[in-house]
Amino acid sequence: MKIYGYKREDGRFGIRNHVIVLPTSVCSSETAVRISNLVDGTVALPHQHGCCQVGADYEQTVRTLIGLGKNPNVAAVLVVALGCEGIQPGVVVNGIKASGKPVESVVIQECGGTLKAIGKGAEVLRKMVQQASLAKREEFDIGDLMLGIECGGSDATSGIAGNPVVGFVSDMLIEAGGTAMLSETTELIGAEHILARRAVSEEVANKLLEIVDRTEQRSISMGVDIRGSQPTPGNIEGGISTIEEKSLGCIYKAGTAPINGILEYGEEPHSRGFFVMDTPGQDIESITGMLAGGCQIIIFTTGRGTPTGSPIAPVIKVTGNSSTYNKMIDNIDINAGKIIDGGVSLQECAKEIFDEMVEVCNGKLTKAELLKHNEFAIFRVGYTF
Amino acid sequence: MTKKALIANDRDNVATALADIKGGEMVYAHRGDQEIGILVKNPIIFGHKFALTGIKRGEEVIKYGEPIGIATEDIEQGDHVHVHNIASQRGRGDLKR
Numbered sequence: 001m002k003i004y005g006y007k008r009e010d011g012r013f014g015i016r017n018h019v020i021v022l023p024t025s026v027c028s029s030e031t032a033v034r035i036s037n038l039v040d041g042t043v044a045l046p047h048q049h050g051c052c053q054v055g056a057d058y059e060q061t062v063r064t065l066i067g068l069g070k071n072p073n074v075a076a077v078l079v080v081a082l083g084c085e086g087i088q089p090g091v092v093v094n095g096i097k098a099s100g101k102p103v104e105s106v107v108i109q110e111c112g113g114t115l116k117a118i119g120k121g122a123e124v125l126r127k128m129v130q131q132a133s134l135a136k137r138e139e140f141d142i143g144d145l146m147l148g149i150e151c152g153g154s155d156a157t158s159g160i161a162g163n164p165v166v167g168f169v170s171d172m173l174i175e176a177g178g179t180a181m182l183s184e185t186t187e188l189i190g191a192e193h194i195l196a197r198r199a200v201s202e203e204v205a206n207k208l209l210e211i212v213d214r215t216e217q218r219s220i221s222m223g224v225d226i227r228g229s230q231p232t233p234g235n236i237e238g239g240i241s242t243i244e245e246k247s248l249g250c251i252y253k254a255g256t257a258p259i260n261g262i263l264e265y266g267e268e269p270h271s272r273g274f275f276v277m278d279t280p281g282q283d284i285e286s287i288t289g290m291l292a293g294g295c296q297i298i299i300f301t302t303g304r305g306t307p308t309g310s311p312i313a314p315v316i317k318v319t320g321n322s323s324t325y326n327k328m329i330d331n332i333d334i335n336a337g338k339i340i341d342g343g344v345s346l347q348e349c350a351k352e353i354f355d356e357m358v359e360v361c362n363g364k365l366t367k368a369e370l371l372k373h374n375e376f377a378i379f380r381v382g383y384t385f
Numbered sequence: 386m387t388k389k390a391l392i393a394n395d396r397d398n399v400a401t402a403l404a405d406i407k408g409g410e411m412v413y414a415h416r417g418d419q420e421i422g423i424l425v426k427n428p429i430i431f432g433h434k435f436a437l438t439g440i441k442r443g444e445e446v447i448k449y450g451e452p453i454g455i456a457t458e459d460i461e462q463g464d465h466v467h468v469h470n471i472a473s474q475r476g477r478g479d480l481k482r
Binding site for chain 1: 473
């Protein structure tokens with residue numbers, strides 16, 4: 001199947017044409033936002049990280065920033081740095097440059113302060129956006145699409161309708177030669193043995209069990225009951241009693257395809273097909289990881305309803321709960337509650353979502369995009385020093 | 386799916402309400418090809434669970450054909466099954482203290 005997108009220098013296709021302003025650290029985030037505010041067609045990705053981080057935590061933030069810059073939905077990147085922070089601008093700039101796309105940087109301390117940095121940044125951005133605006137959509141095969149599957153604000157309908165139907169959509173994309181990924185390791189606890197059976201090798205199965213154990217051990221080593229946060233109060237009100245029940249409902253969104261590999265947070269898959277990425281259950285951090293891994297689009301199932309979007313990718317919201325759809329109509333794109341209410345089969349609803357996904361790839365804006373929902377957060381695995 | 390309750394897997398000992406159920410109501414659901422009727426004791430709101438059989442304290446609660454936790458008290462057929470009478474067995478750092 002053919003869809004239309006923007007061909008990037010590295011051969012990948014974007015379904016959006018964003019020019020992003022990427023701060024390397026918390027210290028340059030405010031300035032990045034101000035630069036972006038001056039130039040239409042740009043979006044800033046402010047965050048709290050990038051300084052006084054060490055080891056795996058530092059590496060993960062670097063990998064995420066570079067991965068976001070390389071994401072095919074991004075046409076060009078302006079990196080904004082303070083100058084003295086832990087994540088040096090050159091590291092991020094060179095990492096993104098490997099993709100061949102335009103990348104430039106502005107360093108506040110070198111410019112001589114906020115105002116000069118803003119002036120210089122806006123000048124660079126103006127040119128970048130004008131250049132990016134010349135890009136035209138061209139035909140590409142849907143096999144080049146990478147889908148990130150997310151769920152958030154789950155309730156009992158998630159495991160009955162929302163997740164099973166999106167699992168079907170994922171299978172359809174894999175069948176068409178594409179790539180999809182499941183994330184949210186916390187929400188595999190209690191269901192990992194079922195997923196592990198789908199791994200293409202014993203090594204992949206063991207890695208899957210290892211990331212789930214690693215996540216569970218985090219709560220155990222802290223001496224806390226994971227029920228303090230999982231399931232959430234909203235999950236519980238929606239009928240989900242335990243993390244095991246939540247997980248068993250969650251994994252339906254992974255469909256039935258074989259699992260080709262397990263990815264670290266923000267890591268790019270080495271091939272097409274289905275993957276599992278190690279991210280937390282928190283939606284925003286999870287989505288960021290999948291986008292840094294190269295996903296161009298996110299399908300997000302929700303029982304309770306949530307507004308979440310992303311600065312660089314369309315997020316299609318699906319609920320399995322008709323009452324939520326009606327109540328949260330501002331935010332939900334598709335009602336899969338019809339499957340429970342009767343009259344519509346899972347296959348029919350999956351076809352509807354797949355068709356919507358194709359339209360969104362071709363340029364149709366999602367509700368999250370229309371309302372400028374640019375939620376963004378990066379997952380940390382260490383302390384700030 | 387027009388029934389008032391769903392049994393996700395034939396092995397399950399709980400069903401999920403697909404509509405609000407009044408206390409004392411007979412509710413029918415499919416287990417495989419067979420239709421079974423359960424007298425639901427408590428009011429169950431949409432999405433919540435009730436017991437299909439008696440579940441003794443310490444026994445597994447099964448949904449989707451898999452254990453979702455352990456009964457923390459004796460549960461009778463038709464009882465509401467939720468956080469007040471079942472407990473997760475995973476991510477329990479509090480038990481290691």
